[in-house]
Amino acid sequence: MTRAVAALVRHLHEDRGLVRVEIRTAVGVARSRAVAERLGFVLEGVLRAGHADPDGPGGPLPVRPRRGGRGDPVTGPR
Numbered sequence: 001m002t003r004a005v006a007a008l009v010r011h012l013h014e015d016r017g018l019v020r021v022e023i024r025t026a027v028g029v030a031r032s033r034a035v036a037e038r039l040g041f042v043l044e045g046v047l048r049a050g051h052a053d054p055d056g057p058g059g060p061l062p063v064r065p066r067r068g069g070r071g072d073p074v075t076g077p078r
Contacts, residue, residue, distance in 0.1 A: 002035050009039060009066070022065045033062070041066045 005023075012018045023041050025032035041064035 001031075002038050005035055006039055020065050022063055024063055027062060036064045039066070 009021055012021050023032075023036045024047075025036060027046070044063050044065050046062050
């Protein structure tokens with residue numbers, strides 16, 4: 001999963017020219033959080049009602065942005 005997400009992030013930075021990419025993971029999903037952290041995403045904040053829930057109000061949703069650049073583990077030399 002980490003390699004797939006890294007490839008997508010590289011594509012967004014290099015081919016699409018995006019400067020900022022965000023990953024939003026559910027609070028209790030440790031594996032998703034680990035993928036984001038391995039790729040250099042840093043927790044910036046938590047949206048209090050960040051995701052929709054058909055059974056009621058949405059729950060919290062952490063936001064982890066990152067910026068690409070030279071020497072970056074994802075967008076740097078392969």
